[in-house]
Amino acid sequence: MCAPAESTRHPIDRATALTDVLETPALAKMYTYVRRNRSSTVRQIVDELGVPQGTAYDYVKRLESTGFIAKTGEERPYEYKAKDVTLTLSADDESRTITPQLVAAAALREENGDIELFVERHGLDGLATALEYAEEYVKGEINHRIAARELGISPLEAEIILQALEPVVPEE
Numbered sequence: 583m584c585a586p587a588e589s590t591r592h593p594i595d596r597a598t599a600l601t602d603v604l605e606t607p608a609l610a611k612m613y614t615y616v617r618r619n620r621s622s623t624v625r626q627i628v629d630e631l632g633v634p635q636g637t638a639y640d641y642v643k644r645l646e647s648t649g650f651i652a653k654t655g656e657e658r659p660y661e662y663k664a665k666d667v668t669l670t671l672s673a674d675d676e677s678r679t680i681t682p683q684l685v686a687a688a689a690l691r692e693e694n695g696d697i698e699l700f701v702e703r704h705g706l707d708g709l710a711t712a713l714e715y716a717e718e719y720v721k722g723e724i725n726h727r728i729a730a731r732e733l734g735i736s737p738l739e740a741e742i743i744l745q746a747l748e749p750v751v752p753e754e
Contacts, residue, residue, distance in 0.1 A: 593669070596648065596649070596667075596669060597669055597671065599644075599648035599650070600648075600650075600667060600669055600680055600685075602644075603645075603648075603650065603685060603688075604680065604684070604685060604688045604706055605688075605706070607688060607689055607690075607691040607692040608633065608637070608641070608692065609641050609644065609645070610685045610686070610688040610689035610691075611631060611689035611692065612627060612631065612633065612638070612641050612642070612645065613645055613650055613651065613664055613667075613682075613685055613689075614682070614685055614686040614689045615627060615630060615631055616645075616651050616662055616663070616664040617664035617666070617682055620663065621654050621661040621662060621663045622661065622662055623659040623660065623661055623662070624638050624639055624642055624659065624660070624662075625659060627642070642662060645662075645664075646662070649665065650664060650665060650667050651663065651664045651665065652665065664682075666682050667680070667681075667682060667685070668680065668681050668682075678707060678710050678711075679710075680710070683713060683750050683751070683752055684706075684709070684710050684713055686749075686750040687709055687713050687747055687750045688701075688706065688709065690746070690749070690750065694746050696742050696743065696746045697709070697743070697746050697747070700712065700739070700742075700743045700746075704733075704735075708733070711733060712729075712733060712743045712744070712747060713747055713750070713751075715729040715732065715733065715740075715744065716729075716743070716744050716747035716748065716750075716751050717751050717752070719744045719748075720748055720751045726740045726741040726744055727740070729744055
């Protein structure tokens with residue numbers, strides 16, 4: 583079965599696909615790598631990320647079928663470019679926006695045990711909220727104690743997660 587073209591994908595289909603990316607750190611890492619490098623070949627992905635070639639091709643197909651990356655040319659080796667994916671979800675009176683930065687934070691779970699532990703304790707929604715506070719923290723608008731109070735966690739846990747998320751906070 584062929585996945586629909588990006589232009590015909592519906593919001594719920596995209597939400598499901600994006601959830602898959604968030605819950606699969608290696609897939610999130612691949613999307614983030616392609617996005618940060620403007621364009622990449624599968625060979626570059628294999629070499630830079632240490633992903634087995636078969637897995638890299640499978641993940642590229644998954645990301646391409648969802649419209650999160652696209653081929654930039656018709657000649658081999660194909661180069662892929664990532665699209666900035668954003669999706670806002672609302673439930674009751676809360677909403678959360680999934681951004682490329684959140685995907686990058688989810689990608690760090692494989693290599694950063696602090697982020698993985700935080701997600702285990704607080705879920706991806708907690709990670710999204712912590713990322714919002716990390717942006718304010720990096721700008722110097724809040725400190726870890728304020729973030730701890732707002733997140734309902736200890737100051738030590740807040741300091742750890744805020745520092746862990748610094749690499750994915752967008753530069754202004």
